Amino acid sequence: MNLRLLVVEDNIITRAMLKEMLGMLGHQVVAEADTLQSALEQYQKHRPDAVSLDLSLAQDDGLVILKALRQADPQASVFVVSANCQKRLRDQLIASGAFDIIAKPIELEALKSCLERIATHGNKPTRPENHPPTS
Amino acid sequence: MEINPQDQKTILQLVEQGVDSCTSKLAAISKTDWQLRTTSMKAFVKADDYIEKGHPSQYYFGAFCQSSGRVFLAFFNSRSAELITKSFISGSKGLQATPDMQEVAICEIANIVINAVAGSLADRCGMAFILSAPKPVRGAKADMIKAAFGDFSNMGKVFGAYIHLSSQELAADCTLMLMLDDLFVNFILNALDK
Numbered sequence: 001m002n003l004r005l006l007v008v009e010d011n012i013i014t015r016a017m018l019k020e021m022l023g024m025l026g027h028q029v030v031a032e033a034d035t036l037q038s039a040l041e042q043y044q045k046h047r048p049d050a051v052s053l054d055l056s057l058a059q060d061d062g063l064v065i066l067k068a069l070r071q072a073d074p075q076a077s078v079f080v081v082s083a084n085c086q087k088r089l090r091d092q093l094i095a096s097g098a099f100d101i102i103a104k105p106i107e108l109e110a111l112k113s114c115l116e117r118i119a120t121h122g123n124k125p126t127r128p129e130n131h132p133p134t135s
Numbered sequence: 136m137e138i139n140p141q142d143q144k145t146i147l148q149l150v151e152q153g154v155d156s157c158t159s160k161l162a163a164i165s166k167t168d169w170q171l172r173t174t175s176m177k178a179f180v181k182a183d184d185y186i187e188k189g190h191p192s193q194y195y196f197g198a199f200c201q202s203s204g205r206v207f208l209a210f211f212n213s214r215s216a217e218l219i220t221k222s223f224i225s226g227s228k229g230l231q232a233t234p235d236m237q238e239v240a241i242c243e244i245a246n247i248v249i250n251a252v253a254g255s256l257a258d259r260c261g262m263a264f265i266l267s268a269p270k271p272v273r274g275a276k277a278d279m280i281k282a283a284f285g286d287f288s289n290m291g292k293v294f295g296a297y298i299h300l301s302s303q304e305l306a307a308d309c310t311l312m313l314m315l316d317d318l319f320v321n322f323i324l325n326a327l328d329k
Contacts, residue, residue: 010268011243013224013239014225016229017226017230020229056200056265056268057268073224082250083246083247083249083250084250084253084266086254086264087258087263088261088263090265092263104243105160106221107163109162129212
């Protein structure tokens, strides 16, 4: 299943590399954001199948964005892509609704595995009628 | 603040464990091995003590991340920055290692290296914290250190560490510096006692 994704990341290189990797895996980036507000706006507008979320953004805390996205849509499949992989933080993120945590530098196999699990088991967000599934 | 020799050794060991994570991350980025060259740690240091003049012609690229009572800085000399940037983006078809791109790349590489050390500290102490997004710094070493650790200048003596890593195969170096205030050091020591 090809997924439609929102990428929330403020480093332009990581964002470009992530988009390339997602494309290689057959998925589509439908929107990008680098703040809490833009992430929520883009999520509401596109209703993606999954969200890739950086934890340490210049303007906003990724944990706050995770909670806001999950509050806006309790079914949202959000996976965190971060250099910060502390064990207790990981527990907090999972408890806050994160689907998975992928360590930076991003490994293609880790990303692939996460997205396969989202495609198979993840919570499906409700799609607006003007954004039909791509697969 | 008094840190007895045993506690100093404990903190030193904690940081050194984090260095292993650092070298692994740098190896994943550059596809070359990285080794620890030197570690220097002082229980009582003034931020100004770390402001070295270095070679006036040496230009560095780096970034620092901070949280309450702790600052981490990672930087590369210009040649090393160029080499590791090329390695970092070599997997991408659409990106090219332009000078503008180098600063952005080093910011993300520093973020990865810094969080490797910070994560090791946090895990060993059973705590969690999110550091700020990396703030880019460039220029002479003294300028970068002032930018990163300027807030510590008025705090008296703090706990400081200076770690130098290198990759022979890549012919590149990376320097990592951290400063921890006495509250944070006490927090670490108390956490380890539990």
